[in-house]
Amino acid sequence: MIFKKKDPSEGKQNIIELTHQHVSSGKVGFYEKYKIDMVMGRREGPWLHDMDGKKKLFNLHSNGGVFNLGHRNKEIINLLIEQLNYYDIGNHHLPSKPRAELAQKMAELMPGNLDYTIFGVSGGEAVDLAIKIARGYTKRKKTVSIKGGYHGHTGLAVQAGDAKYRSPFLLQSDDFLQIPFNDINSLKEVLNENIAAFILETIPATLGMPMPANNYLKEAKKLCEKNGTLLILDEVQTGLGRTGKLWAFEHYDVIPDIVVLAKGLSGGIYPMSATVIDKKLETVFHDDPFVHISTSGGAEIGCVITKRVLEISSNPAFLERVNNLSKIFKTELEKLQLKHHKFFKGIRQKGLMMGLELKDEWAGPVFTKAAFDNDLLIVYANNDSSVVQFLPPLIMQEKEVAFVVQQLDKAMRQAKKLHMAVKLKDNIYSTFIGFVH
Ligand SMILES: Cc1ncc(COP(=O)(O)O)c(C=O)c1O
Missing domain, CATH: 3.90.1150.10 (Aspartate Aminotransferase, domain 1)
Incomplete structure (x- = not known):
């Protein structure tokens, strides 16, 4: 060569x-x-x-x-240096101490039955998985998202985003619908027995941070429940203390079925994303637990860092x-x-x-x-x-x-x-x- x-x-x-x-x-x-x-x-x-x-x-x-x-961040870097004496990426097939302990910490910090976490590398990957799980669980194909919302550039995430990111690549699917943010009537109109998931950012960053109207998210959750649709909240930008609470949805008295996290989970050092799911949704993997894998997702060295990020970000003084x-x-x-x-x-x-x-x-x-x-x-x-x-x-x-x-x-x-x-x-x-x- x-x-x-x-x-x-x-x-x-x-x-x-x-x-x-x-x-x-x-x-x-x-x-x-x-x-x-x-x-x-x-x-x-x-x-x-x-x-x-x-x-x-x-x-x-x-x-x-x-x-x-x-x-x-010095604390994160010192931890990384110390832990590199022992860990590497690990093996995604086998149970792992850092991954299990991180998932337990996540469950402890999440409300309701958000008890299981599947780790990935990027936000797009975590969104893809959230939509896959919603489809697998509900046996429905369609997803509703917000016009001007943004969830990444991977397979299903890009489909839930705006046309300008899809059309150059000829990506157009009838399984994805978009409605305006803060418009509960549009949601009411679009939801039916074919809709697997409604996905949105708790505060849509790429749309310029419009704030959710009073009760919007709560009403949205109620409508989703009525229609058997799952609510996915993308907290890739809003999570980890950004809004003054650990999770932004805590401001709005709502518990989603799935939460997506990424970006800050890395501590700026080791890429990490998470799809946190309600306990009931884990049944999707009962027939074949290997039906979804990510070779570098939930890397052990990354899990160590992310656990420290969670500890820092959830500290009341922080x-x-x-x-x-x-x-x-x-x-x-x-x-x-x-x-x-x-x-x-x-x-x-x-x-x-x-x-x-x-x-x-x-x-x-x-x-x-x-x-x-x-x-x-x-x-x-x-x-x-x-x-x-x-x-x-x-x-x-x-x-x-x-x-x-x-x-x-x-x-x-x-x-x-x-x-x-x-x-x-x-x-x-x-x-x-x-x-x-
Ligand atoms: C709200 C939101 N969701 C998902 C993503 C995708 O994350 P990633 O770029 O890690 O795939 C982003 C990235 O900017 C984002 O802002």
Whole structure:
């Protein structure tokens, strides 16, 4: 076999060139066009540095919750180093101490009969499994999801998402239906004896964090029960303390049949996802317990880390800190909104799950760029680009809030100017839309 010779240089431009040639030419072109010049280098807590050391960003996106505990959390890293003396991925066929103990911890932290957990690697994989189980249990084929909701890009998860992620790949199935969020009448109309599952994010992040209306989730659960449909709550972004409670659904007095978790379960270190199911659903695997497997899902070394993540995130003192921080942000963001009220229209907030409502669909992408120029990593909501997602790491310090607010203020001022320029230049930012989730 002939291996291509590579320039051993570690320079930033070289990495960008290699990315262009071997990872994604489109992404490199995109970042060049909008002068977002960054290759991730050193990272620590809420900060990530450019590899040339010239720029650093305060992470207010946290990868949707992956970095809830910050980058390279010391406790997690020390645990990983210690446990690598003993564990590896393990064997997914055999019973395992870390996996069993993690599943027990999960059951302890979940309400009702959510007693069983099947671990995977990604959120999409966990959503796929949730829908598979719903279909297997109900013997029905159809799934209802939310217009503008997002569950990942794998087989069934992508089917439950929006057409723009499906149509390029000719993925269209009559087994998937979508209804508007917070619209209980649409749910009433669509549910019948053919619907296996209703899946939604407790607070839909990619749709810009609209908050569930009073009783929406509770009513939805009642309707599902009446129709023999299972309720799947995707807590990939909302779970693990993000909203000030361990699980976001705890705010809404509802217990789903299935909960999907991922992102933050990894501690930012080892990929892990979970499909937590009501005890009754485990019967799906009684005939053949090997009918679903995941070679690297529930890796033993990952289970050790995830158990520590659960212990940290469920600690009442940790949740109290999240709630205190969220109060401080509420006050500060309200002041900022007053100051920039023509551009910054409103705040959506549940704990540290926040969305900043901006002027129009161009404002989110423009603000994302202005925030980057002012040392903040902030990303607009891909399915409603008038909102930017505001997800600080849960471990950030109170004393860091002043810096964040000061930079937000500067970014608002820059974004307003840029927004005017966009208008004048006839939508030069149109291709900005479609950036991230
Ligand atoms: C709410 C939600 N569900 C599922 C997923 C899919 O997770 P993954 O990218 O790990 O497959 C995501 C990813 O952004 C998400 O935000």
